[in-house]
Amino acid sequence: MNRLFDETVFHTLGAELGEADALEVLRVFLADTADKIAELPANGEPRALIKRQAHSIKSSAATFGFEDLSGLARELESSAETMTAAKLQDCLAALRQAFETTRQFARANLLQTRIGASS
Amino acid sequence: MRTMARQTDFSKGRLLVVDDDLVQRTIIGKIGARLGYDADIASTFEMASELLRTSAFDVMTLDLSLGERDGVELLRLIADLRLNAMPIVIISGCDERILKTTMRVGQALDLSLTCCLTKPLNLDHVRAALLLPAEDQLIPPGAAAMPGIDRKRILSALSQGEFFVEFQPKVDLRTGRAVGAEALARWRTPEFGIVSPAIFIPLIEQSGLMPDLTNRIISAAIADGRKLIAQRPGFTIAVNVSGSLLTDLTLPERIESILREEGVAPESLIVEVTESVAMSDVDRAMDILVRLRIKGIGASIDDFGTGFSSLAALARLPFNELKIDQTFVKGCERDEDMMRIVEASIALARAFGMKVTAEGIDSPQTLARVRQAGCDIGQGYLFAPSLRLERVERWIMQHESLIETGPSPMFGQQNSIEAAR
Numbered sequence: 001m002n003r004l005f006d007e008t009v010f011h012t013l014g015a016e017l018g019e020a021d022a023l024e025v026l027r028v029f030l031a032d033t034a035d036k037i038a039e040l041p042a043n044g045e046p047r048a049l050i051k052r053q054a055h056s057i058k059s060s061a062a063t064f065g066f067e068d069l070s071g072l073a074r075e076l077e078s079s080a081e082t083m084t085a086a087k088l089q090d091c092l093a094a095l096r097q098a099f100e101t102t103r104q105f106a107r108a109n110l111l112q113t114r115i116g117a118s119s
Numbered sequence: 120m121r122t123m124a125r126q127t128d129f130s131k132g133r134l135l136v137v138d139d140d141l142v143q144r145t146i147i148g149k150i151g152a153r154l155g156y157d158a159d160i161a162s163t164f165e166m167a168s169e170l171l172r173t174s175a176f177d178v179m180t181l182d183l184s185l186g187e188r189d190g191v192e193l194l195r196l197i198a199d200l201r202l203n204a205m206p207i208v209i210i211s212g213c214d215e216r217i218l219k220t221t222m223r224v225g226q227a228l229d230l231s232l233t234c235c236l237t238k239p240l241n242l243d244h245v246r247a248a249l250l251l252p253a254e255d256q257l258i259p260p261g262a263a264a265m266p267g268i269d270r271k272r273i274l275s276a277l278s279q280g281e282f283f284v285e286f287q288p289k290v291d292l293r294t295g296r297a298v299g300a301e302a303l304a305r306w307r308t309p310e311f312g313i314v315s316p317a318i319f320i321p322l323i324e325q326s327g328l329m330p331d332l333t334n335r336i337i338s339a340a341i342a343d344g345r346k347l348i349a350q351r352p353g354f355t356i357a358v359n360v361s362g363s364l365l366t367d368l369t370l371p372e373r374i375e376s377i378l379r380e381e382g383v384a385p386e387s388l389i390v391e392v393t394e395s396v397a398m399s400d401v402d403r404a405m406d407i408l409v410r411l412r413i414k415g416i417g418a419s420i421d422d423f424g425t426g427f428s429s430l431a432a433l434a435r436l437p438f439n440e441l442k443i444d445q446t447f448v449k450g451c452e453r454d455e456d457m458m459r460i461v462e463a464s465i466a467l468a469r470a471f472g473m474k475v476t477a478e479g480i481d482s483p484q485t486l487a488r489v490r491q492a493g494c495d496i497g498q499g500y501l502f503a504p505s506l507r508l509e510r511v512e513r514w515i516m517q518h519e520s521l522i523e524t525g526p527s528p529m530f531g532q533q534n535s536i537e538a539a540r
Contacts, residue, residue, distance in 0.1 A: 012242060013146075016153075016242040016243075016246065017149050017153065021149050029142045055212055059238035059239045059240070060140065060142040063142065063239050
């Protein structure tokens, strides 16, 4: 079962990069993913674009331990080109929602409580 | 384009990060900076190609997906720029088969691909890949073409006796004993020293002088190899004959005549047929090979799996040995795709009642795997490279005495493998 956030993955990133750099990369991720989500076509076409964006979100989200978001992106990447239009719209809505939840969680629990609080 | 300065007092040099994903390239650049690299970050093919043309890098990470372009195009550019020595770490979210094929593309281009990392990135693996010392590079840079070698120069080399043979031992994988040796053509020139066969064989094919070289090498192999054969019952000498030469109907008689002059039994000779050039006339090839076989001479299909018509040749020509090409054998224990080819080749050989030789055995792990798969004979640097006659004699004697005194470290698992068969 998916979870919103795997803390051990984020701690590994912090250990590898140092806390300041890990938070900088997290901010990059939130801004970049917001752009990618905004670029997702509202009408569900072209699907190749959706697949490409989902592929990227899947990998990046997993790097930070954002499991729900990564899992939904993985599903979208693997089935975007074959699923029905209605199912695609459901998946896109779920992805947007998961990103919003992830962003609020990150701002409240990761960026606000550490060195990055000032930004 | 962005740069990240190293975060250390020392410098490990310059790192080029090529990735179209902002988050991934930021993470890789930061890991590099913490390790002591000054990192240049490129997000597109165009940026990367500009940097590669204008600056020197000590290591590069390359994401295979670059938006509209892809990383394989960049690998070709790197080869064109002759940056063969620069270590390249491949990074991709693509499936494993695409990654493996990319590694093979890199090998074909003679590039120094050090490893493949999959997304999501394991940060430990990224760090380890960027710390890989230069000596761990998997693929050495290639040799440059030799200038000034034309037909006239090759004719002069033939008349001056510049070509000679070396022997690479063939080892029975069941007993560990040396059971034969492949004679390999070598060329020593006054102006270039030893010229690689990878360079001179294509030149000789193009110049039309392959029959002359083949005659010279067969004579030298039988004359030199006679001593090896005389002392060891069942020992064979193998010589290479290009498939393109199997149109000369006098070849069986010429070989028989050399064998008679040197007092060598036909059963001691194996003719290995390579198919780097397609056989022009299969009916003639059948005629020649069947007469060689009737005379008692062995026939082996060489470099199996890489030729123009390996399967057709296998079905129609009377080979009694199949040599699996080294490109499938080297590292087969780490590459399931290659292992499938090795196992299928063995099954094919068995179906035709042929012996199987694995070329390119360079490590104990590869040896263990091909033995387990059921190969009969092995050849490769793990046993010995090609050696001059005196050295190969010494190698065989030392090898035999090791076998006499007990199982060698290489064949330590012999009993358990035989039990598993």
